[in-house]
Amino acid sequence: MVNSIKCLLLLSLAFVPFCHCKKEQGVNLYPQFYDQSCPKxxxxxxxxxxxxxxxxxxxxxxxxxxxxxxxxxxxxxxxxxxxxxxxxxxxxxxxxxxxxxxxxxxxxxxxxxxxxxxxxxxxxxxxxxxxxxxxxxxxxxxxxxxxxxxxxxxxxxxxxxxxxIPAPNNTFQTILTKFKLKGLDIVDLVALSGSHTIGDSRCTSFRQRLYNQTGNGKADFTLDQSYAAKLRTQCPRSGGDQNLFVLDFVTPVKFDNNYFKNLLAFKGLLSSDEILLTDNKESEDLVKKYAERNDLFFEQFAKSMVKMGNITPLTGSRGEIRRICRRINN
CATH class of the missing domain: 1.10.520.10 (Peroxidase; domain 1)
Structure with a gap:
């Protein structure tokens, strides 16, 4: 009996340091944070x-x-x-x-x-x-x-x-490095890029794909030529910088995996989109997987958004709760 009690005490003590350490290392973010202080x-x-x-x-x-x-x-x-x-x-x-x-x-x-x-x-x-x-x-x-x-x-x-912040004309390695510096990996990069299934981009963000730097008018080889021709009608060589174009021309206001299907057809609007398919084998495989399985894209997108939301948050006594978001309290 005494030996049994000793074993139980040793077991319980063995878990104390582990639990304490885990609590200390956490970022203290959890979905129920405002359940009592601001339930609505x-x-x-x-x-x-x-x-x-x-x-x-x-x-x-x-x-x-x-x-x-x-x-x-x-x-x-x-x-x-x-x-x-x-x-x-x-x-x-x-x-x-x-x-x-x-x-x-x-x-x-x-x-x-x-x-x-x-x-x-x-x-x-x-x-x-x-x-x-x-x-x-x-x-x-x-x-x-x-x-x-x-x-x-x-x-x-x-x-x-x-x-x-990753730029539309950054190389694949530059973008991946920017993600890795924030604790995100290549899976997060491809999944979070899928947010371009909605929204628009300006002509100035992808013009370089339509008119190359030597001025001979040839389009980026990773861009479908018929798609490029349509884009040129509203994105001229000069001017029209702020003209808007949908990032996903198939379902521009619906969050789905058509973004990845567009990449496979070489109809990704931004260079930073299309290089997910053309510049890295691992990201290419992920593009193909998400193009085939919308459910897998959704599952990973949610995980990656939670992970991104955990990038070095201010918690405890650090920072403040602003009364007006545009300016600090004092």
Whole structure:
């Protein structure tokens, strides 16, 4: 009997350090974070995102993109939402965001409504993460429990926004390196690129594929020639920089795997899209897998979104809960 008790005590003690360590190492984000402090938070986000989407279907892709552009700079901390003021130079002025980042007014509306419901409780960074999930669901994509508990940054990084966000004309290796620096892998890269199943891109982002640098007018060999000819009608050699083109011409406002099917037909709009098929065998295999199985794409996209949302969040006493998402509290 005594020996049995000793064994039980030893077993229980053996698990104490393990449990303690795991708790200390966690990022402390979990979906139920606001269940007690602001139980209606997610309902408010969902309602306002749905209203914005009904008014402008492009808004779903814009809100999803904001979350990406936030996380890839200083982590998922709401820094992309800050306007320039005092010593802060806004990330909205960076090359990836200037003249293209949008949805800030929707985030403002959500924040205002949540502040009335539960003041100084829900972070702007968490609002972005929830809005990204809701935008995906509204367009027919997968849902997931959004881990919450992020706090908002006290500054922005214009240089980080310029350097860390993957660009349409980056090489495959450059894009993969940018993902790896954030703790994401090649599977995350291909799955998250699938967000280009919705939304638009500007002429200036893919013109180089239509008119090569030597000026002889030949299209990128990885671009279907008939598709390229159609694109040239609205994306001239010069001018029309802001003209918009759907990223997925088959189902432009539906979240599905047609994006990957388009890549297989060499009808990916951006160079950064098509190189997933042409420049790496592992990513090529993933493109083919997701083109064949929508369910596998959805499953991995949800996992990768949770993983991306965990990029160096501010938790505990770090950062703050902004009252207005465009500026720090003081």
């Amino acid at each position: 938070a997610q309902e408010i986000v969902k309602s306002i995102v749905a209203k914005a989407f009904a008014k402008d279907p492009r808004m779903a892709a814009s809100l999803l993109r904001l979350h990406f552009h936030d996380c890839f700079v200083k982590g998922c901390d709401g820094s992309v939402l800050l306007d320039s003021s005092g010593t802060i130079i806004s990330e909205k002025r960076s090359n990836p965001n200037r003249n293209s980042a949008r949805g800030f007014e929707v985030i403002d509306e959500i924040k205002s409504a949540i502040e009335k419901e539960c003041p100084h409780t829900v972070s702007c960074a968490d609002i972005l993460a929830i809005a990204a999930r809701d935008s995906t669901v509204l367009t027919g994509g997968p849902s997931w429990g959004v881990p919450l508990g992020r706090r908002d940054s006290l500054g922005a990084s214009l240089s980080g926004s310029n350097q860390n």
